[in-house]
Amino acid sequence: MKKNWILKGIVLGTVFFISLVLIKPIGISTQFSVLSGMIQTAFQEGIIFKNGKEFYSVVDYYNQDGIAKSIAIPYNFGIVFAIGIFLGGMLGKIFLRKTLEFTEINNLLENDKISRMRLFVGGVLLLFGARMAGGCTSGHMMSGVIQLSLSSIVFTMILFPIAILVQKKVGE
Structure with a gap:
């Protein structure tokens, strides 16, 4: 992982804050x-x-x-x-086609059609659940936490450990 993740996080947080102040909270x-x-x-x-x-x-x-x-x-x-x-x-x-990390992920998905289907089904389930909850991960995790929304803070505290576990399982 590159060392400039802190700078990227600051830029992303700033963009979300500016959107919140000038237009509306970000969510998709x-x-x-x-x-x-x-x-x-x-x-x-x-x-x-x-x-x-x-x-x-x-x-x-x-x-x-x-x-x-x-x-x-x-x-x-x-x-x-x-x-x-x-x-x-x-x-x-x-x-970004030429970068090594992007190419490795793309090749992995091209060789395993089941992974693509799992990603699609997972995305559909995530979107369905997000709409049932009245928001999405970007809306809750970024915009909601910036607004100090209790439901968004709880959502984020539950989602992060689950995401880490899933990532570790997939990375094995």
């Missing part, structure tokens, strides 16, 4: 709900309606966390953030 799982709502409104009219200045939905789930407003006005910080994550991953794949 809500955008999957927004996307599903956008798809649903393409097939069904009247799902989202405006009452005064606020947006509401006939689907109760969309009435939480500003999802109805994000469905009605999809060009917002959250969707730009989600697209940026996707594009950042693509750019990382293109420009």
